[in-house]
Amino acid sequence: MARMSYRDAIRETTAGELRRDESVYLIGEDVGRWGNLFGASAGLLEEFGPARICDSPISEAAMTGCAIGSALYGMRPIAEIMYIDFITIAMDQMINHGVKYHQLSNGQVRVPVVFRTQGGVGMRNSSQHSQSLENWFVNVPGLIVAMPSTPADLCGLLRSAVRSDNPVLLIEHKSLYFTRGEVPEDDYTIPFGVADIKRPGEDVTIIATSWMVLQALAAAKTLADEGISCEVIDPRTLWPLDKQALVDSVKRTKNCVVVTEAPAEGGWSGEAASVVHEQCFAELRKPVRRVCGMRTGIPYGTDLEKAVVPDAGWICDAVRELLA
Amino acid sequence: MSDNEQLMELYQQLLVLRHFDEFCYDLKMKDLIMNGFHPYSGQEAVAVGVCSLLRGDDVVFSTHRPQGHSIAKGSNTRAVFCEMLGRRGGVSQGIGGPMQWIDKPHNFFCGSIVGSGLPIAAGVALAFKRQGLDSIAVCFFGDGASNTGAFHEGMNLAAIWDLPVLYICENNQYGEAMPVQEFVPVSRISQRASAYGLNGISVDGMDVEAVLNATTDAVAQLRAGNGPVFIEMITYRFRGHYGGDPEHTYRSREEIAVWRNRDPLLLARTRLLARGFSEETLDELESNVRAEMEEDMEWALEQPFPTVEQATDHVMIPLGQD
Numbered sequence: 001m002a003r004m005s006y007r008d009a010i011r012e013t014t015a016g017e018l019r020r021d022e023s024v025y026l027i028g029e030d031v032g033r034w035g036n037l038f039g040a041s042a043g044l045l046e047e048f049g050p051a052r053i054c055d056s057p058i059s060e061a062a063m064t065g066c067a068i069g070s071a072l073y074g075m076r077p078i079a080e081i082m083y084i085d086f087i088t089i090a091m092d093q094m095i096n097h098g099v100k101y102h103q104l105s106n107g108q109v110r111v112p113v114v115f116r117t118q119g120g121v122g123m124r125n126s127s128q129h130s131q132s133l134e135n136w137f138v139n140v141p142g143l144i145v146a147m148p149s150t151p152a153d154l155c156g157l158l159r160s161a162v163r164s165d166n167p168v169l170l171i172e173h174k175s176l177y178f179t180r181g182e183v184p185e186d187d188y189t190i191p192f193g194v195a196d197i198k199r200p201g202e203d204v205t206i207i208a209t210s211w212m213v214l215q216a217l218a219a220a221k222t223l224a225d226e227g228i229s230c231e232v233i234d235p236r237t238l239w240p241l242d243k244q245a246l247v248d249s250v251k252r253t254k255n256c257v258v259v260t261e262a263p264a265e266g267g268w269s270g271e272a273a274s275v276v277h278e279q280c281f282a283e284l285r286k287p288v289r290r291v292c293g294m295r296t297g298i299p300y301g302t303d304l305e306k307a308v309v310p311d312a313g314w315i316c317d318a319v320r321e322l323l324a
Numbered sequence: 325m326s327d328n329e330q331l332m333e334l335y336q337q338l339l340v341l342r343h344f345d346e347f348c349y350d351l352k353m354k355d356l357i358m359n360g361f362h363p364y365s366g367q368e369a370v371a372v373g374v375c376s377l378l379r380g381d382d383v384v385f386s387t388h389r390p391q392g393h394s395i396a397k398g399s400n401t402r403a404v405f406c407e408m409l410g411r412r413g414g415v416s417q418g419i420g421g422p423m424q425w426i427d428k429p430h431n432f433f434c435g436s437i438v439g440s441g442l443p444i445a446a447g448v449a450l451a452f453k454r455q456g457l458d459s460i461a462v463c464f465f466g467d468g469a470s471n472t473g474a475f476h477e478g479m480n481l482a483a484i485w486d487l488p489v490l491y492i493c494e495n496n497q498y499g500e501a502m503p504v505q506e507f508v509p510v511s512r513i514s515q516r517a518s519a520y521g522l523n524g525i526s527v528d529g530m531d532v533e534a535v536l537n538a539t540t541d542a543v544a545q546l547r548a549g550n551g552p553v554f555i556e557m558i559t560y561r562f563r564g565h566y567g568g569d570p571e572h573t574y575r576s577r578e579e580i581a582v583w584r585n586r587d588p589l590l591l592a593r594t595r596l597l598a599r600g601f602s603e604e605t606l607d608e609l610e611s612n613v614r615a616e617m618e619e620d621m622e623w624a625l626e627q628p629f630p631t632v633e634q635a636t637d638h639v640m641i642p643l644g645q646d
Contacts, residue, residue: 025454051454057484062443062477069447072433073383074455092474096437097444105426106417107638142640164646192643240643 002185007177009151010040010116010158014078016187017162018048021076024162027054027067028080028116037082038118038177064090064115068098071113076162083129084119084171091136099142099167110165114158120211120261121305122175127297130174130305132262134209137169138238138271144168144192145238149213151181153236156190163189173211193240197249201231204255204319207246207272209234212259212310219315228323238268243275250280256288257318261309264292291318328599334372334532335592335606339613341368341392342589344401347621348391348408348422352567356625357408360422360436362389363563366530369588370494370557371396373535374462377543383431383448385441385463388423389561390434393464398430401617405624413627417634439469442478442491449487449551460546462490468499470513482552483520489552490542491517494529496561501574517554529557530586533595562587 004012017024026041032055035042045053056063060081067079081087087094094115101109121130137145144166148154154172161168198213199220208216213234220230233249235242250256256276258269273288294308345365351357364371367389375396378384386393391404399415407414408422416425423436435441445463452459469475470493482489493513497504510516517524527538535557542553560583564571593606640646 057480059477059481061474062446062481065440065443065474065478066447066450066481069444069449069461070451070454071447072444073448073451075451089473092437092440093443097435097440100424101426101433102640103638104416104420104424105428105638106419107641108428109426110641144640164641166640166643166646 001182003180004151004183005178005180006151006154006172007038007040009154009183010172011042011044013155013158014041015044015047017159018044018052023074024076024078025052025054026078026080027056027063029056029058029063029082031055031080036080038174040177060086060089061093065093065097067113068093068111071098071111072101072109076112078114078116078162081115081117084117084133085128085131087117087133094167095140095143099140103142111167112165113167114161115167115169116172117169118172118174120173120175121298121309122173122211124300124302124305126300130298132260132293134171134238135262135267138268142167143239146170146192146236147209147238148172148236149176149198149210149234151179152183153190153196153234155183156188157236159187160189160192171210175211179214190236192237193242195233195235195242195245197231197233199230199232201229201253203229203253203323204257205231205233205246205249205253206257206259206315206319207233207235208259209236209238210261212261215310215312216259216315218312219319222312222316223319228319230319235272241268241271241275243279246272246275247279250276251283254283254285255322256280256284257291257315257322258288259291259310259315261293263295264290265295267292286322289318289322291315331533331592331596331599332601334376334536335589335596336609336613337372337376337396338368338532338589338592339610340401340617341371341395343614343617344391344395344404347617349563349567351409351621357422357567358410360388361408361567362423362565363561363567364389364392366562366583366587367494367496367559368392369532369535370464370492370529370559373532374490374492374539376536377539378462379459381431381459383445383459383461384433385445385461386432386434387438387441387465388434388436389466390423390425394425394427394430394432394434397427397432399427399432402620402623403427405621406627409624409627410629411624411627412630412634413624418630419634439465439472439474441465442469442475443481445489446478446482446487449482449489450485453487458547460488460490460543460551462492464492464494466499467493467495467497467504467508467513469493470516471507479517479520479552479554483522486549487551488546488549490539490546491552491554493554493556494559495556496559498561498565498574500565501569503574512556514554514556522552522554524554524556526556526558529559530588530591532588532592
């Protein structure tokens, strides 16, 4: 085991994949000289050179399309979209083209591309650099959507993404980059569609991903002092969704809260709640509670951006109300 | 091969594309092609001239009007008829339809989002360059595509990285119903290439030999590692934007007649006659091609539709096998 930051886990895993397979390359805005905005590819240009650590112009459609085209002919690109907010420019290339080629070719074409990006609040970047847009992508047939919450999950899911012949969107969180955790040193992968219980508990299941997992764990700690035992479960991939793990947990705890940083409407929190209602109706004491971001553009400034997305306090309140 | 033999082969391909297209038009009018058919009649010299210079390992990206490019790149006409008709046996098993299919054995891709092919073609070219191959990527698109973001982003990327992409703009004078002069502020779309340091040229896209000559140099340049290249082919579609569109709302019969006088098949035929081929030889060739296309169409019409199960085949590689 090594203790490392989420940011360093990205760098180490990327470097490992670049060493393992010569067809892997990283492309994105300032992934080379800057080594990514957060240092997630620092030093890689020196080791691997500009053909494999490829600084792209600020041109998300070009960079994304380029990654897709190269993936059709033997390359395994990791395409980094600096902020998920910029992915709007790349979405036609991803969704209308890259994700559809396997089906349109009757299975003859594979598109082994990883789209890496980061979302969420935490850097006072306001409404065009702080969004949680994962819900849009859960609705795209053919696309895997991963949202690792820990350095260890990041390593395992990023390896799986690079080694998969399916297109994968891996969404990081800017507030997670400098969190730390234990990471196994072997070359492990984490399969898509396998949830992880981050904290076992008996009274309520809290389903959360990414930065919200940390908020849920903080809430669970507070609530433990009040005698409430929370189980925190992280689906780790939004599609495929490990429905069985969610259902198994709720059948035991008989209570469920779903937490997302994104607004609730039209999102996977509704999907998760629906799965629980459909399959745990008899066991549930009360309807599933959702704790989600406010339906607003993310405002500028520390206090305001924190005020519009869930934190441990919101989750504690929801759990207390649910169990009252 | 003598020039005469070469022109004869090109003419035969022009005939294949024209008769294929005209049969498709009839199928659309009978509602047997359900939707999405965009006729290629009039523009055949571009597909035939360009694709005659390509190898099997070169990759072509096309548009919502892909049938000419696909057949010229080598796609089986029966398979393309089937795709138009939504039948099993289609290039994409009848799942893609008339605007989007992939023929992997012939390295052919197309799609119906205008302008989107340019960045993807650049990516294919990047892969070839990284792998040290001399294969090239060719991207066909229309005049309308030259206003999209993907056009400019893709061409810029190909230019800054010297990627072996041949960008072929088929200026058929209309973006759907809008005349090109109304939506492009420069007199030649090839002028736009200069913004990316490229020497874009404009070529008579009705003349298959002119297309061939311009593209020959371009392909040689790209195989030598100097790219990208931008060529505007000045052409015209004889039929509507889609099969059965209200074309009287945006263009006159007189205008169409003027362009039909420069029909690429007519130009090639006149040249062949001047070079000593007989009317009888050319008529026989045309009737053979037409009969062959009719036979392919009849065959395709006998093919079954895909099953509902096939509608969800290959959405992705099953987890665990990916």
